[in-house]
């Protein structure tokens with residue numbers, strides 16, 4: 001085992017391969033406060049990548065309702081049970097990762113789903129955390145009765161468990177953008193990756209007898225276009241771009257800004273130790289700090305406060321970056337807030353977004369003397 005630095009754990013950890021970071025890491029940030037659970041992202045991916053034989057059960061992108069939803073069934077509960085109780089010392093992880101907790105002779109702790117575990121993709125959908133009672137007459141913030149949507153794709157992890165588990169080295173991480181790909185020509189269907197990934201984002205195709213996974217729409221990314229699930233997001237919750245290496249963050253890069261500067265984007269289950277590269281803005285209405293901390297790590301409460309400031313008009317720069325989500329099909333490399341307008345540029349330096357922070361409202365009198373007409377006012 002090599003000693004590598006995991007910035008999400010704020011410490012060195014053990015991993016089978018030496019630390020080798022891509023030049024820049026393809027990454028995404030999902031704002032859980034805006035997700036409406038419409039599953040458009042799920043279908044955008046499904047119709048593009050997994051509509052063939054043997055792919056029927058595959059959802060490279062899925063959206064779960066937390067706290068009860070999961071696909072495959074109870075994937076996170078089962079992984080957490082195997083890992084056992086762990087702890088954080090402030091912002092440093094004091095527990096064991098799935099690599100460090102591995103039994104003698106194994107590379108990481110893991111559970112293997114059965115076909116039945118994929119039978120209920122919408123289990124727990126729209127179910128609240130507690131039993132509904134007639135005594136709940138009003139809402140307060142945070143809510144004591146809550147749920148939220150958690151969209152999930154492969155995290156294109158820095159320390160990918162699928163990659164280190166593969167005995168054929170069929171899985172690799174691209175040095176140019178950190179996208180984790182599976183070479184189906186090399187794959188022999190041993191399914192070690194399928195078992196090793198704690199997020200359960202590798203799928204086995206019983207027809208072709210090889211494994212498959214999310215490819216972050218790399219053909220689009222190579223053209224400067226965002227992946228399909230991001231472009232089609234109805235709630236405009238998804239920011240996609242490139243995360244710089246630790247210590248090389250740029251304030252004008254929207255992804256760096258959200259993850260490293262304002263620190264509102266938090267990884268999912270950082271304690272697993274994979275340094276996942278899909279980040280989440282935690283929900284502000286959930287009345288369970290323990291649950292949120294378990295999912296997103298100890299910094300999630302500060303993230304919620306920072307997010308509230310942007311929504312209250314106390315941090316226009318953060319608001320500007322949040323508004324850039326799904327404002328263009330192109331990958332944004334740089335942004336700038338000029339007064340009340342946010343502008344953004346692609347990698348070639350073309351301006352691709354120019355947008356006011358607030359859409360101006362125009363009040364019109366009902367009677368228009370120029371046209372001699374009355375207009376309906378819709379309120």
Ligand code: SF4
Nearest residue numbers: 154155157161162197
């Ligand atoms: S989420 Fe799973 S499949 Fe994706 S890179 Fe990480 S370990 Fe591999």
Ligand code: SF4
Nearest residue numbers: 035038039041233235
């Ligand atoms: S398309 Fe966007 S809003 Fe709809 S479920 Fe997916 S992530 Fe949520």
